Amino acid sequence: MNASSEPDLDVAVVGAGIAGLSAADELRRAGREVRVFEAHDRVGGRMRSLRKDGFVIDEGAEQISSQGYRATWQLVRRVGLRPAEVPVIGRGIGVWRNGRARTGVGGSSAVLTGAGLAPRARPDLARFLAWTARAGDALDCDHPERTPLGTETVAEFARRYHPDLHDYLLQPLTGAFFGWHTARSTAAPAVSLLREVGPVSAWRTYRDGMDTLARRLAAGLDVTTGSQVREVVADGNTARLTLGEGTLTARAVVVAVPAPVASQLCVNAPAGERRFLDACSFTPVLKVSCALRRPLAPRGRGGPYVLLTPEAEEDTLAGIVVDHAKHPGRAPAGRGLLSLIATPRQVPTLLGAPPDEVVMRLTRAGERFVPGLTDALLEARVHAFAHGLPEATPTALGLRAAFQDRAPGPVEYAGDWVVLRPASEGAVRSGALAAARVLSRLGAEARDTARAWTQEEGVSR
Numbered sequence: 001m002n003a004s005s006e007p008d009l010d011v012a013v014v015g016a017g018i019a020g021l022s023a024a025d026e027l028r029r030a031g032r033e034v035r036v037f038e039a040h041d042r043v044g045g046r047m048r049s050l051r052k053d054g055f056v057i058d059e060g061a062e063q064i065s066s067q068g069y070r071a072t073w074q075l076v077r078r079v080g081l082r083p084a085e086v087p088v089i090g091r092g093i094g095v096w097r098n099g100r101a102r103t104g105v106g107g108s109s110a111v112l113t114g115a116g117l118a119p120r121a122r123p124d125l126a127r128f129l130a131w132t133a134r135a136g137d138a139l140d141c142d143h144p145e146r147t148p149l150g151t152e153t154v155a156e157f158a159r160r161y162h163p164d165l166h167d168y169l170l171q172p173l174t175g176a177f178f179g180w181h182t183a184r185s186t187a188a189p190a191v192s193l194l195r196e197v198g199p200v201s202a203w204r205t206y207r208d209g210m211d212t213l214a215r216r217l218a219a220g221l222d223v224t225t226g227s228q229v230r231e232v233v234a235d236g237n238t239a240r241l242t243l244g245e246g247t248l249t250a251r252a253v254v255v256a257v258p259a260p261v262a263s264q265l266c267v268n269a270p271a272g273e274r275r276f277l278d279a280c281s282f283t284p285v286l287k288v289s290c291a292l293r294r295p296l297a298p299r300g301r302g303g304p305y306v307l308l309t310p311e312a313e314e315d316t317l318a319g320i321v322v323d324h325a326k327h328p329g330r331a332p333a334g335r336g337l338l339s340l341i342a343t344p345r346q347v348p349t350l351l352g353a354p355p356d357e358v359v360m361r362l363t364r365a366g367e368r369f370v371p372g373l374t375d376a377l378l379e380a381r382v383h384a385f386a387h388g389l390p391e392a393t394p395t396a397l398g399l400r401a402a403f404q405d406r407a408p409g410p411v412e413y414a415g416d417w418v419v420l421r422p423a424s425e426g427a428v429r430s431g432a433l434a435a436a437r438v439l440s441r442l443g444a445e446a447r448d449t450a451r452a453w454t455q456e457e458g459v460s461r
């Protein structure tokens with residue numbers, strides 16, 4: 001607090017991931033002075049991209065969709081990105097079964113072709129799709145706790161159907177894309193998300209890397225990178241931030257970091273908030289990007305851009321993303337770029353292993369699906385996220401409604417975990433929500449102050 005006891009900052013945002021940047025952008029547009037503090041030396045968080053030797057490597061997120069990403073598309077338009085800068089991927093998803101890739105997962109003809117499901121399981125896929133269509137808007141990604149699925153886990157939900165729907169559809173999808181264990185995470189957010197994002201043909205990627213939107217937003221904001229916040233304390237109507245360089249006060253702070261980090265930072269969070277923060281566990285995720293001499297890829301009709309490798313078939317990998325098929329600009333002409341995603345079962349051990357060993361284990365496993373991979377390897381990089389995706393356990397889902405209904409305070413939160421949606425659209429929506437809560441509280445305070453002044457003036461006249 002400065003000498004005049006005015007806070008040092010109007011609004012501070014902790015974290016320049018897509019949630020923090022969305023919140024900061026909303027607040028700036030509403031006329032607030034916003035400062036963003038980011039621990040890493042680059043913005044984007046789990047949507048960061050790395051550029052090296054002509055390769056554009058998406059370290060975390062891979063794609064968005066034309067459907068179900070309403071808030072993201074609003075931002076895309078607002079920052080002036082053209083549709084050509086977020087092109088359709090145009091390739092499908094395959095699943096490995098009995099020694100070969102079966103294509104068409106998540107496609108409109110999967111019921112007919114099977115997309116890796118045994119013939120006897122296909123009527124159950126039709127039944128599953130018909131159920132999601134009937135459930136319609138009740139599968140609400142913004143309120144996963146309200147769906148008819150309750151707090152059923154993915155594994156429990158899958159028991160309604162032929163075992164293939166678990167082993168060759170729900171487990172590989174949630175394992176590769178969310179790092180989930182189906183016995184721990186709830187079906188509601190996953191099924192709602194699958195319904196909302198539509199068929200794979202609607203999926204898109206940012207032409208110049210998945211960090212494109214974050215970089216555009218950051219360009220219009222006051223962002224300090226390499227600045228780790230160590231503590232956030234609510235103090236009456238303001239909040240105090242401790243950084244390496246000292247302490248700052250702000251009228252409001254938006255803490256836009258994964259829930260386990262927020263729980264550590266916010267030392268005096270009220271009990272109700274803390275219960276939800278602590279229940280919002282995250283799955284760790286690890287992948288290895290492989291820059292290749294040649295554009296090698298898993299074999300399969302149409303050349304899938306993601307090959308899912310189910311736990312029923314494979315011990316080390318959850319999937320392989322063919323980045324150069326996702327967009328040709330990801331690799332220089334004639335080269336290739338693949339991402340090997342570790343299976344959730346292996347990630348906890350891999351997180352503690354030396355990078356060389358991680359690369360060796362994943363590339364060796366990758367040889368089975370992409371013969372010649374090790375020989376074509378130019379360079380490999382490990383991307384490890386201790387907090388990869390919100391796990392959306394039954395406990396977290398059960399506590400979400402109360403968290404959402406809490407009164408606004410000087411410390412607000414943003415992040416995909418706030419809506420328990422394991423995708424960047426959840427982060428963007430949570431950013432807008434946090435900004436709205438800050439604005440409503442500061443607006444109400446401003447009105448109260450103005451009223452108090454008017455009354456005082458009336459008394460003194």
Ligand SMILES: Cc1cc2nc3c(=O)[nH]c(=O)nc-3n(C[C@H](O)[C@H](O)[C@H](O)COP(=O)(O)OP(=O)(O)OC[C@H]3O[C@@H](n4cnc5c(N)ncnc54)[C@H](O)[C@@H]3O)c2cc1C
Binds near residue numbers: 044047062388417
């Ligand atoms: C491997 C992987 C693949 C994914 N694939 C997809 C996908 O294809 N499509 C999709 O939509 N979503 C995907 N996601 C999810 C998506 O990336 C996230 O939902 C989204 O990026 C979360 O954004 P966020 O701002 O909530 O959090 P984050 O991106 O984690 O941002 C938090 C930021 O806070 C910073 N920070 C942390 N602690 C501090 C501190 N103490 N002080 C200051 N700064 C701090 C971090 O460095 C980070 O930049 C994927 C995630 C992962 C990990």
